[in-house]
Amino acid sequence: MPHDDAKLVSLNCGDCPIRHRAVCARCETDELEELERIKYYRSFEAGQTVIWAGDQMDFVASVVSGIATLTQTLEDGRTQMVGLLLPSDFVGRPGRSRAAYNVIATTDILMCCFRRKPFEDMMEHTPHIAQRLLQMTLDELDAAREWMLLLGRKTAREKIASLLSIVARRNASIQMRASERDMTFDLPLTREAMADYLGLTLETVSRQMSALKRDGVIELQGKRHVRVPDMDRLLLEAGDDSDGGFII
């Protein structure tokens, strides 16, 4: 039995930090009440495995806070990250009883879980949930496809620059100041996790980080704290279209 060490938490949906971005975003008050009855919280510490691929999984969940990764592995141990789970992201698939991927907590995380069967039943008569889940899944599919371009066609340097701009952009959107050229943030990932994200080795990640630093594209304070003096320069290094690939 996993999850033995999950701590118990209680939270009112109305006060939930991801209330307006998670699967429940479109739910009305009465629908929230129904969800409230089947939900429970679980927390995991940084480094813990939330679920192993192939495990029985009788819940689905939203990430409330913290960061987790979705990874896939080949028998010989080669591993590829296939998803990065941020607050409000959804874990699990309605209608599927076994996990398809490993879910690993990168930082301490809190998850809002729903027992799978009741959740599936509720989806049947609550279009608001299915609608929101569809929207979220379509967004994830777009992100996965962007990522495929990165994995298949970008150079190591471009891959690193792309990852940094993604993290920077996400950070900016949280702090609500996307316009500034100068950006500072903490990398939530180890070099190894970055390598698994980008389809590289950790040595290559390290070398390219050093190269970007040497070339003045980024500044490092410690291993994880990054300053980007010129965001446009970084985006250029990432090799994307100048607009960052946004489509409305």
Next chain:
Amino acid sequence: MPHDDAKLVSLNCGDCPIRHRAVCARCETDELEELERIKYYRSFEAGQTVIWAGDQMDFVASVVSGIATLTQTLEDGRTQMVGLLLPSDFVGRPGRSRAAYNVIATTDILMCCFRRKPFEDMMEHTPHIAQRLLQMTLDELDAAREWMLLLGRKTAREKIASLLSIVARRNASIQMRASERDMTFDLPLTREAMADYLGLTLETVSRQMSALKRDGVIELQGKRHVRVPDMDRLLLEAGDDSDGGFII
């Protein structure tokens, strides 16, 4: 204006070859009638571009027959395939007015199109469509993630073997004889398209095809016709788990 040369076709939903697998799979007769009113057919010849990324797109569609590809490109021309569209697959995204990817017909194709606005409206009050679309999108997301593992972590030889087993398996499922060890099929893709799928150059694809042939994993009659004498051997070469990665 593109699509000038699209041929007109007429088809009754009841007789449609993708009736039970496309977005409309779960629709009742009355819902089909409503769809029938907003649908129209378009056909494209092999090699034609159906849509350019960024183009205005005022329809969504199902592939009825033939094969198309979804590709993304960097400014310098590097291109990565991010989706392979087979009969019953869905094109376009409700709620989005501009295409995110290039859609290119690989063979002659026939598409069943729905004007976007009416389709979106219909989705609102027809849960059967949204439900089916969610299911299809989740499947696509799984496929994309499997693909990410391939792009990020597999060797050229494993990539080729993986692609061949995917095509072989799909072929078997259409012909309903998955149990046979020996399989024969036509590759629907050029070497260049294979390369774009796998994140390789066409030269590498060609070399690895030759190597697999030399090693007796596959037999070639012409460039495109493939015979796999031992499917298990091919799956082994693909580097996946022995079960092919199926999860129920």
Next chain:
DNA sequence: CGAGGTTTTGAACCTAGTCAAGGGGCGTGG
């Protein structure tokens, strides 16, 4: 038969991987 597109093959090159050693920060325990 010739033209154009597709594929194969060869040789040189280069990017990223592999293997190995060492640095730096941090917590624990003497």
Next chain:
DNA sequence: CCACGCCCCTTGACTAGGTTCAAAACCTCG
């Protein structure tokens, strides 16, 4: 307080897998 071990990261030297550039074979279609 310092020493030690541990983990994470960096750097170096070498290797290998895949790309690039180039040429030629193959196919199909007019």
